[in-house]
Amino acid sequence: MNVNDNSTSWKSIAKMLIMFVIPIWLGTFFQQLYNTADAIFVGRFVGKAALAAVGGPTAQVVTLLIGVFVELAAGCSVIIAQYFGAGDSKKVGRALHTAMAIALICGVAITILGLVFTPALLKSMDVKGDVYAMSKTYLYIYFSGSLFITVYNLGASVLRAIGDSKRPFYYLVAGCLTNIALDYVLIYWFDMGVAGAAIATVISQGLSSVLIVRALCALPEEYRLNFKKIGIRLNILKRMLRIGVPEAMQQVMYSISNIMIQTNIDGFGTNTIAAMSAYSKVDVFFWMTLESFGIAITSISGQYYGAGQLNAIKKSVRICLLMTAAISLVMGSLLIVFGRTLFLLFTDDLNVLSIGLDIQRLLVPCYIVFIFVIVLAGALRGMGHAFVPMLITLVGICLLRVVWLTVVVPKNPVLMSTLLSYPITWTLTSAAFIVYYRKKMKDEERLALRAA
Numbered sequence: 241m242n243v244n245d246n247s248t249s250w251k252s253i254a255k256m257l258i259m260f261v262i263p264i265w266l267g268t269f270f271q272q273l274y275n276t277a278d279a280i281f282v283g284r285f286v287g288k289a290a291l292a293a294v295g296g297p298t299a300q301v302v303t304l305l306i307g308v309f310v311e312l313a314a315g316c317s318v319i320i321a322q323y324f325g326a327g328d329s330k331k332v333g334r335a336l337h338t339a340m341a342i343a344l345i346c347g348v349a350i351t352i353l354g355l356v357f358t359p360a361l362l363k364s365m366d367v368k369g370d371v372y373a374m375s376k377t378y379l380y381i382y383f384s385g386s387l388f389i390t391v392y393n394l395g396a397s398v399l400r401a402i403g404d405s406k407r408p409f410y411y412l413v414a415g416c417l418t419n420i421a422l423d424y425v426l427i428y429w430f431d432m433g434v435a436g437a438a439i440a441t442v443i444s445q446g447l448s449s450v451l452i453v454r455a456l457c458a459l460p461e462e463y464r465l466n467f468k469k470i471g472i473r474l475n476i477l478k479r480m481l482r483i484g485v486p487e488a489m490q491q492v493m494y495s496i497s498n499i500m501i502q503t504n505i506d507g508f509g510t511n512t513i514a515a516m517s518a519y520s521k522v523d524v525f526f527w528m529t530l531e532s533f534g535i536a537i538t539s540i541s542g543q544y545y546g547a548g549q550l551n552a553i554k555k556s557v558r559i560c561l562l563m564t565a566a567i568s569l570v571m572g573s574l575l576i577v578f579g580r581t582l583f584l585l586f587t588d589d590l591n592v593l594s595i596g597l598d599i600q601r602l603l604v605p606c607y608i609v610f611i612f613v614i615v616l617a618g619a620l621r622g623m624g625h626a627f628v629p630m631l632i633t634l635v636g637i638c639l640l641r642v643v644w645l646t647v648v649v650p651k652n653p654v655l656m657s658t659l660l661s662y663p664i665t666w667t668l669t670s671a672a673f674i675v676y677y678r679k680k681m682k683d684e685e686r687l688a689l690r691a692a
Contacts, residue, residue, distance in 0.1 A: 253540075253552065254559050260536035263405040265529055270409070270416035276521045277420045278437035281427045283518070283586040289370045290434055291586060292513040298375050299520060301354075301361050301499075302382065308488045308495075309346045309390050314535075315484020316342065317397035318542045318622055319476065324402045325546025331476070333463030336398055336456070338473045339480065340465065343394035347387030354383025365503045371510065378434045385442030388449040395452035400539050407455050415448035483621060486630035493638035500645050504658045512655060515595035518586040522579065522600070526571045526607055533564050534618035541622030550684055557619045557677075564611040572604045579604075595655070602656060606663035612670035616677040625680060632676060636669030 283291035316339035323331040358379045362372055396408035419440050426436030456465035505516050537560045544552045575582070579600045583593050617629045644661040 250555060250559060253556050254563075256540065257533070257536055257556065257560060257563065260400075260405055260539060261532050263409040264400065264535050265532040266409050266413075269525075269528060270412040273416045273420070276524070277416070277423050278434075278441060279517065279521050280585055281423045282434055282437055283514075285427055286433050288514040288587055288589055288592060289510060290374055291517055292371050292510055294374075294378055294434055294437060294517070298378050298382070299517070301358065301375075301379055306350065306386070306389055308491050309343075309350060310393050310491070312342060312346065312480075312484040312488050313339070313390075313394045313397040314538065314621065315480045315482075315488075315626070316394065317401040318483050318538065318624065319479050320398055321401040321539050321542030321622065322546035322624070325543030329460070329462035332402070333469075334473050335476050335480070336463055336465060337469045337471060338476045339394055339398060340391075340456075340470050341472050342477075342480070343390040344387070344470070347390035350386040350390065351383050354386060355380060358383070361499075365499055366506045371513065374434045378438045381435060381438035381442060385445055388442065388445040392445060392449040392452050395449070395456050399452070399455065400535065401542065402459075403539075403543075405536075408452065411448045411451040411455070414451060415444040418447055419444035483624060483626040486626040490630045490633045493634050497638045497641040500642060501658060501661060504645060504649065505655070508655055511589070511591045512595055514587060514589070515592045515599060518583050518592065519596045519599045521586065522582045522596075523575060523604065526568065526575065526604075529567055529571065530564060530607075530611060530614050533560055534614040536560070537615055537618040538622040541619045543622075545623045548688070550681070550688055553619060553623065554681060557615060560615045560619075561611060564615060565608055568608040568611055572607050575600065575604050598656070599659060602659055603662060606666060609663065609666045609670050612673050613666065616673040620677060620680060623680075623684070628676060628680075629673070632669060632672045636672050637665045640665045640668060 279291055279294050282294050316335065320332055320335045320339070323335055358376055362375055362379075367375055392411070396411075399405070399408055422440030422443060423437060426432045426440055430436060432439070453465065458464065502516075505512055537556060540556050541553045544550075544556065579597055580593065583596050587593070613633070617633070620626070620629050641661045644664065645658070649657050649661075
């Protein structure tokens with residue numbers, strides 16, 4: 241969907257946000273089902289140590305390495321969205337081929353880094369025994385398919401940047417259904433454990449990446465993917481990196497702080513690791529909804545910014561905040577009410593269930609605070625402002641979490657003390673983003689008046 245084809249009324253913007261979000265949300269839902277399906281099958285058919293391995297330390301390592309590229313892809317999509325919003329098809333094509341080159345390079349790099357550093361990362365997180373062995377097996381296989389992940393995520397970002405969020409969803413559905421079927425065959429029938437879960441994921445992601453490449457090759461001629469044209473255009477690369485690198489650094493710091501939290505959690509034993517793993521699969525439904533709005537507002541603000549429509553960006557942000565606030569209240573309530581039922585999908589161990597529900601009661605009521613971070617950061621990124629949001633996140637979430645874990649937690653070394661680092665840093669970072677967003681919009685308005 242091209243913003244130039246729509247009015248800027250509240251109703252039309254709300255409709256456009258919904259049209260963007262629904263396929264993105266559904267796509268993210270099915271993307272999350274990859275790891276969730278793995279966790280359900282290994283938790284039920286292999287045991288809680290396998291659940292801890294697939295859902296705990298491995299999730300943090302995957303987020304660290306894969307998350308960096310996803311943010312780089314976001315930088316690529318912002319530039320493409322701005323070119324598309326300005327109606328410059330030639331630059332859209334050049335940006336697409338530069339972005340695909342980045343995807344191929346990063347795919348190979350992530351594979352090498354993942355295979356080399358997985359043991360050290362797991363040991364740094366104090367992962368031991370069976371959980372360590374199974375985590376290492378899962379990650380070695382998972383990282384062997386990194387190229388599929390980078391190509392799919394880049395391709396999906398490109399399609400969303402030009403307003404097509406449906407096809408990435410369709411391809412994820414195909415991959416996810418394949419993953420579930422393979423999980424059943426490899427884990428239940430062939431008793432391959434976590435290795436079977438990882439193999440199922442790699443094959444499924446390979447299918448999604450092939451489909452996304454096929455879609456890019458079928459775009460309008462001015463900017464369709466042509467393998468012979470894949471290469472780096474330095475001027476476009478610089479613009480992409482100017483946005484993508486701060487976002488990638490932000491993701492690194494996020495991941496490092498989360499790894500520190502995970503390391504602290506690992507010290508409480510297998511029951512706590514398994515409980516946190518199951519909780520992360522339960523509350524992911526909220527986070528993927530919020531992230532879907534973040535992706536949507538980035539694409540919409542990028543296109544509006546390219547078209548020079550600042551008022552439309554401000555309206556879009558207000559509507560997006562109202563929508564995410566309502567959703568956080570509704571989904572938070574549902575998670576509290578049905579939390580136990582959802583946990584039972586992963587395990588029936590009473591100790592794990594009790595710890596998981598305690599975690600949920602602490603964190604779920606605080607979800608609404610984080611909407612400002614996601615929505616405002618997404619809008620600023622779409623406008624091309626990435627460096628200061630990175631600093632805000634670096635200090636507000638990452639640095640403060642480190643301070644909390646090293647200063648406060650040792651004085652009260654219990655699980656809830658560790659987990660309090662989440663809502664405290666969410667609140668402070670949200671406040672900082674509100675102040676910076678309002679200042680930046682005033683600066684942009686002054687610049688627009690001078691240009692006029």
